[in-house]
Amino acid sequence: MRSICFPITSRIHYARQKRLLEKLRSHPKINLQLIVGGSVLLDKYGERFFPAIQKDGFRVDEVLFNVVDGGSNIAMAKTAGLTALEFSNSLHKLNSHVVLIRGDRFEQLAIAMVAAYLNKTIAHIEGGDVSGTIDESVRHAITKLAHLHFVTNEDSRRRVIQMGENPRSVFNVGSPEVEFASLVDPKNDGRIVNKVGTGPQIDVQKPFLMVLQHPVTTVSNNRRNTETLLQAIDALNMPVAWFWPNSDAGTNEIAKAIRIYREQGKIKNNKIRFVTDLLPEDFIGLLRKASILIGNSSSGIKEASYFGTPVVNIGTRQQGRLRGPNVMDVGFQRLAIIQSIKKQLEHGRYPPSHIYYKFDTSEIIVKILSKAKLQSQKKFFDLKN
Numbered sequence: 001m002r003s004i005c006f007p008i009t010s011r012i013h014y015a016r017q018k019r020l021l022e023k024l025r026s027h028p029k030i031n032l033q034l035i036v037g038g039s040v041l042l043d044k045y046g047e048r049f050f051p052a053i054q055k056d057g058f059r060v061d062e063v064l065f066n067v068v069d070g071g072s073n074i075a076m077a078k079t080a081g082l083t084a085l086e087f088s089n090s091l092h093k094l095n096s097h098v099v100l101i102r103g104d105r106f107e108q109l110a111i112a113m114v115a116a117y118l119n120k121t122i123a124h125i126e127g128g129d130v131s132g133t134i135d136e137s138v139r140h141a142i143t144k145l146a147h148l149h150f151v152t153n154e155d156s157r158r159r160v161i162q163m164g165e166n167p168r169s170v171f172n173v174g175s176p177e178v179e180f181a182s183l184v185d186p187k188n189d190g191r192i193v194n195k196v197g198t199g200p201q202i203d204v205q206k207p208f209l210m211v212l213q214h215p216v217t218t219v220s221n222n223r224r225n226t227e228t229l230l231q232a233i234d235a236l237n238m239p240v241a242w243f244w245p246n247s248d249a250g251t252n253e254i255a256k257a258i259r260i261y262r263e264q265g266k267i268k269n270n271k272i273r274f275v276t277d278l279l280p281e282d283f284i285g286l287l288r289k290a291s292i293l294i295g296n297s298s299s300g301i302k303e304a305s306y307f308g309t310p311v312v313n314i315g316t317r318q319q320g321r322l323r324g325p326n327v328m329d330v331g332f333q334r335l336a337i338i339q340s341i342k343k344q345l346e347h348g349r350y351p352p353s354h355i356y357y358k359f360d361t362s363e364i365i366v367k368i369l370s371k372a373k374l375q376s377q378k379k380f381f382d383l384k385n
Contacts, residue, residue: 003031004369005096007087009038009066009107010246011049015280016177017102017125020362021058029370033094035087037064038079038107039247052279062090066107071252073217076106083110091118097374098123101146102176104131104139106248112145119376123148123369125176128156131298132316133218147375150365152178152302152356153322164380173365174358181284181303182357190286192278193241199273200239204289208239209341213295215250216317222250225332226257229314232337233272233294240272241286292344294337300327305353310344312337324353 004024008014014021024032040049041063053060064086068078091099091114099115101108102125115122124146130136143149143160151157152175160170194201202208213229215222233240245254258274261267278286284303287293292310293300296318300311305324313329314337330340358364 001031002029002098002370003033003094003096004098004100005033005035005091005094006100007035007108007111008040009083010105011040011277013102014040014049014053015283016180018280019180019183020176020365023362023366025058027366027370030366033061033096034058035062035064035090036060037066037086039067041065042067049277061094064090071247071249073249076217076249080106080110083107084114087111088114091115091120096120098369100125100369101142102126104135104142106138109138109141112142116145121148121374121376122146123150125150127151128160130320132319133216147378148368148372155322164382166381171368174361175302175356176361176365178302178306178356179361180280181306184281184284188281188285189289190278190282192282193273193275193286196278197273197275200271202239202241202273204286207291208241209233210287210290210293211240211242211295212293212297212299213254213314214245214297214317215248215254216315217249223253223257225315226254227261228332228334229337230257230261232334234268235338236341238271242272242274244274244276292341294341302356305355306357308350308352310347310350312340312344322355324350324355326350326353
């Protein structure tokens with residue numbers, strides 16, 4: 001029996017890998033180990049996620065209280081350090097064969113470092129992408145610590161190999177989150193949004209907007225940018241589901257901008273509903289129905305492409321990522337944001353794109369993980385040889 005440890009330190013790690021986790025759990029030769037920590041355990045970032053993991057029948061092997069709250073760069077750095085300390089104990093106790101890491105979050109880099117020093121085989125999902133902010137550096141750093149690479153597209157596969165990884169260890173399997181989105185029941189239209197958060201009800205059968213704006217960790221103007229976005233959305237006078245940001249540095253600036261804008265009575269549009277989070281299936285259902293997704297979430301680059309949902313991508317957070325024709329890029333200028341939204345509303349839905357979709361992504365990943373040779377030592381693969 002091969003023990004595979006999957007750390008969940010953010011709501012996206014569960015929401016976007018649920019299909020993969022189900023496949024790992026049901027495999028007869030795999031013992032799935034879950035370590036849950038980070039913002040998943042904090043109510044303000046996702047109060048429903050930890051109970052949902054347990055309700056869905058997953059066994060949680062370890063719980064880590066590893067967050068230094070504060071929403072600043074120093075809080076992120078200290079959280080990474082605390083994560084390394086706490087995860088060292090858990091991984092030593094579980095004695096996993098493989099540590100499966102998803103994405104580019106700072107806690108995941110700390111986990112990859114610990115796993116490497118404990119001589120564990122590291123598998124990495126979503127390496128090779130390029131994007132804005134510190135996330136790209138973190139993603140590439142995890143790639144250099146990992147032994148197995150599950151990339152989402154051919155461009156990313158090429159980049160991972162370019163970084164000195166053996167081509168035989170790099171697999172273009174598509175995106176697990178897009179696979180999950182493709183399997184969500186079409187009857188789920190996200191109307192559950194009206195039972196969470198605060199603000200007016202949203203008729204999901206009529207045009208409405210989704211806003212998902214996360215902090216950019218390498219800039220100091222998250223508050224000003226959020227105020228600009230608030231002004232633009234407010235001017236459109238449309239129903240809006242506005243989601244709370246993640247826990248990265250700058251989140252307090254975004255939250256403060258929203259609170260002050262609301263408390264000072266600046267919002268003229270009384271149709272904005274503010275939402276902390278939705279469970280995976282409900283979020284996908286809402287995204288599928290939305291007229292436009294606005295902000296800087298990778299959901300606009302990936303899941304939205306599969307549904308053909310129009311996207312107005314703002315700022316640099318997703319800069320450089322492979323994208324479909326449904327994405328319109330714009331900077332933080334009020335009029336430019338308004339004009340881009342109006343253009344996307346006029347255009348309407350796009351044809352579905354499969355740039356991130358492959359059939360049976362999770363099954364392929366599980367099959368490779370169940371049979372791959374365990375290894376701890378890495379060597380640089382020189383393409384000249």
